[in-house]
Amino acid sequence: MLSMISLCAAGVAAHVSYLHTFHSRHRSRLDGLQHNIHINGIRGKSTVTRMMGAVLREAGLRTISKTTGTYACVIDCESGEHPIKRTGPANIAEQYSFIREWVTEDVDALVVECMAVKPKYQKVCQETILQSPITVITNVRLDHQEDMGDTLEEITASLCNTVPFNGTVVTAERNPRLVSIIEKFAQERGSRVIVAARTDLSEGLVPYFSYQQFEENVAVVLAVAELIGIDAQTAARGMLAAAPDPGTTAVQRIPVGDSSVTDLKWVPMFAVNDWESTVRVFRSVSAEKLSDDASRVVILNNRSDRTDRAQMFNDLISTDLREEIDRVVLFGDLQDVVSQQLVDNGLPADMVVTTGDLENATGEALLRRVIDGLDGDVAVFGMVNIHTDHATELIRYFDAAATEDAAPGARPVAEQEQSAIAELTSDVAAFGYEGAEFIEDHEPELETTETKMAA
Numbered sequence: 001m002l003s004m005i006s007l008c009a010a011g012v013a014a015h016v017s018y019l020h021t022f023h024s025r026h027r028s029r030l031d032g033l034q035h036n037i038h039i040n041g042i043r044g045k046s047t048v049t050r051m052m053g054a055v056l057r058e059a060g061l062r063t064i065s066k067t068t069g070t071y072a073c074v075i076d077c078e079s080g081e082h083p084i085k086r087t088g089p090a091n092i093a094e095q096y097s098f099i100r101e102w103v104t105e106d107v108d109a110l111v112v113e114c115m116a117v118k119p120k121y122q123k124v125c126q127e128t129i130l131q132s133p134i135t136v137i138t139n140v141r142l143d144h145q146e147d148m149g150d151t152l153e154e155i156t157a158s159l160c161n162t163v164p165f166n167g168t169v170v171t172a173e174r175n176p177r178l179v180s181i182i183e184k185f186a187q188e189r190g191s192r193v194i195v196a197a198r199t200d201l202s203e204g205l206v207p208y209f210s211y212q213q214f215e216e217n218v219a220v221v222l223a224v225a226e227l228i229g230i231d232a233q234t235a236a237r238g239m240l241a242a243a244p245d246p247g248t249t250a251v252q253r254i255p256v257g258d259s260s261v262t263d264l265k266w267v268p269m270f271a272v273n274d275w276e277s278t279v280r281v282f283r284s285v286s287a288e289k290l291s292d293d294a295s296r297v298v299i300l301n302n303r304s305d306r307t308d309r310a311q312m313f314n315d316l317i318s319t320d321l322r323e324e325i326d327r328v329v330l331f332g333d334l335q336d337v338v339s340q341q342l343v344d345n346g347l348p349a350d351m352v353v354t355t356g357d358l359e360n361a362t363g364e365a366l367l368r369r370v371i372d373g374l375d376g377d378v379a380v381f382g383m384v385n386i387h388t389d390h391a392t393e394l395i396r397y398f399d400a401a402a403t404e405d406a407a408p409g410a411r412p413v414a415e416q417e418q419s420a421i422a423e424l425t426s427d428v429a430a431f432g433y434e435g436a437e438f439i440e441d442h443e444p445e446l447e448t449t450e451t452k453m454a455a
Contacts, residue, residue, distance in 0.1 A: 029099055030131055034061065035109040035228055038130050040122065040162045041138025041171075042155070043277050044217045046245040048138055049113040050075065051221045051238070058238030059230045061108040066098060068115040069271070071246040074102055079243070092121050095129045114162055117147045122161040133167035134227070136220055140178050141274035146308065152178060160185035170223050172196040172216035196223035201232060208240055212249035212281060249281055251289050254401055260375035265290070266398050267379060270301070270386035275312060279320050282381060286324065294377035297327045297370060301384050301391045304333040313384050314338060318345035329353045329370050332388035355390060363397025366390060 030036060035056065039049045046067040053065030053075055065075040072084040084094070092115055103110060112130055116122040126132065140156045148158035156178045163169050163185045171182060171193065179195055186193045196202075202219035218239065225235035244250065249272065254264040267285050272278050286296065298317060302310040317328060328351060330338055335356045342352050355361070355369055371378055382391065 026096060026099060026129075027131075029103045030110075032105060033103070033108065033110050035063075035111075035134070036130065036132045037109070037111045037134045037136065037224065038114060038126055038132035038162055038164075039111065039136045039138070040114040040159055041136065041173075042141040042143050042159075042274060043272070044138040044214065045069070045113045046071075047213075047248055048136060048217050048221060049111050050242045050245055051217065052136075052224060053109075053111045054079070054242035055221060055225050055230060055235045055238035056109045056111065058241065059234050062106055063109040063111065064102045064107055065111040066102075067113045067245060069113070069245075072115075074098065076102075077107065079241075081243070090115060092116050092125055092129065095125065099129075117144050119148065119158040119161045122158065126162040126164065131164075132162075133164050134224065135162045135164050135167065135169050136224060137162070137169060137171040137173060137182060138220060139171075139173045139216060140175070141276055143274040153181060156181045157185070163189055164191055166190040168192055168194060168227060170194045170196060170220055170227065172220035172223075174198075174216075194223055194227065196220040201236070205236055205239065209244075210250070211244040212251075212284065249285070251285060252398060254398055256371075259371070261371050261378045262375070263294075263377045264371065265294075265377075265379045266382070268382045268386075268395070270382050270384070270391070272383070273309065275316055275320075278313075278316060278383065282321060282324070285379070285381075290379050291377050294379050295326045295374045296324060297329060297374070297378060297380045298325050299329045299331055299370065299380060299382045299391075299394075300338065301331040301382060301386070301388050302334045302338060303385050303388060306385060307334070309384060310334055310338060311341075314341050314345065318342060318347060322346070327351055327353060327374070329355065331355055331366075331390035331394075332385065358390070361390075361393065363393040363395070366394045367397060370394075 037052060039045050039052065041048075046069050049065055049067050053063050056063040057077065057079065062077040064077065067073055067075070068084075068090065072086075072090070074082040074084065076082065086094075095112070095115070099110075110132075112132075114122060114125055116125045126135065137159050140152055140159065142152065142155070144155070148155045152175070156173075160182060163182070166189070169182060169186050169191055171179070172195075173179060173182070174195060179193070183193050196216070196219035198215060198219060199222070202215050202222055205218050206213050206215055221239055222232060222235055225232070249267060249269055252266040252268075254266050256264045269278065269281055272281050290296070298321070300310070300313055300317070302313075317325065328342060328347065330353065335354045339352050339354055343349050353369065353372075355366060358366060358369060361369075370380055382394075385391070386395075
């Protein structure tokens with residue numbers, strides 16, 4: 001009996017010793033970093049993670065970044081991408097093995113996108129695993145309500161599980177009501193809050209990205225850069241050099257061959273899952289990239305395990321976007337139910353097209369159904385979910401046929417444009433111009449920049 005007790009005690013002691021060694025080594029890897037940044041929020045996490053990592057590399061720091069979501073990958077110190085291949089569902093424990101493999105002695109900085117949705121796991125990611133002194137909360141939107149709460153206030157509180165102790169929170173959320181919640185959590189933990197300001201630089205850089213970009217994303221990266229001592233010019237160069245996340249919205253022109261459609265554009269918005277951002281991206285693309293007379297077709301790609309999301313998009317299409325779209329095409333599951341709800345909500349029955357009979361159809365056959373009877377310019381927006389057989393086939397077809405077109409307002413960033421941006425960022429840093437005063441004082445340079453971009 002005593003020998004059994006002794007064996008158990010020895011086993012427990014060995015396990016405790018192993019855990020102590022494991023956590024000591026893990027902590028030692030993190031302690032060796034100059035910068036350790038945790039990116040949380042509802043929209044834009046992957047994009048901000050990529051941009052922030054690129055800014056640190058541009059500043060000469062050997063930086064490892066990790067994104068999750070649509071395309072989970074590690075970005076190494078030379079900007080090489082290493083997709084994460086999982087054999088099962090995502091698990092926050094992978095952060096330990098990631099840090100063990102990638103955070104070596106020669107790494108200066110770490111930027112990690114929060115991979116947890118449930119508040120208790122967000123807390124573990126921050127307090128136990130990453131222990132980042134800087135947390136970014138990109139924004140607060142209505143999404144993941146089943147895990148984070150039904151209201152913006154509840155979702156804000158959930159995101160605040162990643163607020164560090166005795167550190168800094170940087171956010172591009174500007175709703176005073178929500179900022180006050182972040183400030184309350186930060187104060188309780190001895191941290192400060194920086195609200196990323198809208199500036200001429202944060203607004204002026206947006207058109208230079210080759211994909212759909214938002215001022216708030218740029219602003220929050222600029223704010224973090226300033227916090228850690230990286231100048232605006234270096235930050236701007238780094239952000240523009242960052243490769244876009246596959247989940248970002250880029251507009252693609254699709255050749256259609258023998259069709260009455262003369263110009264077809266594909267706008268994948270599957271990664272945009274909240275009401276506010278969906279309306280914002282749709283209207284931005286419509287206003288800046290499409291002709292006024294273009295037909296706007298929305299694909300609602302639903303899954304049977306995400307009925308709440310299907311309902312939200314039904315309501316959105318039936319209200320805010322009702323007068324701005326010409327056709328709704330249903331992909332995936334729930335087609336009979338969704339079709340009936342849309343008609344009950346006031347959409348004409350002939351405006352709603354189903355694809356339930358195209359169970360094993362090719363992408364080309366699905367596209368024919370989507371644009372059947374339309375002519376002239378057509379834009380097709382993909383919404384709700386990305387993973388169904390219908391969406392997979394259509395995307396595969398588009399990827400084979402597409403030639404990428406720039407997102408709204410985007411222009412390739414040529415060397416001379418980089419130079420023009422450098423001059424403007426330098427002026428902002430030196431003189432602190434704001435608003436109309438900056439534009440007025442720099443009108444000749446802005447005109448020169450526009451001339452160069454048009455050439």
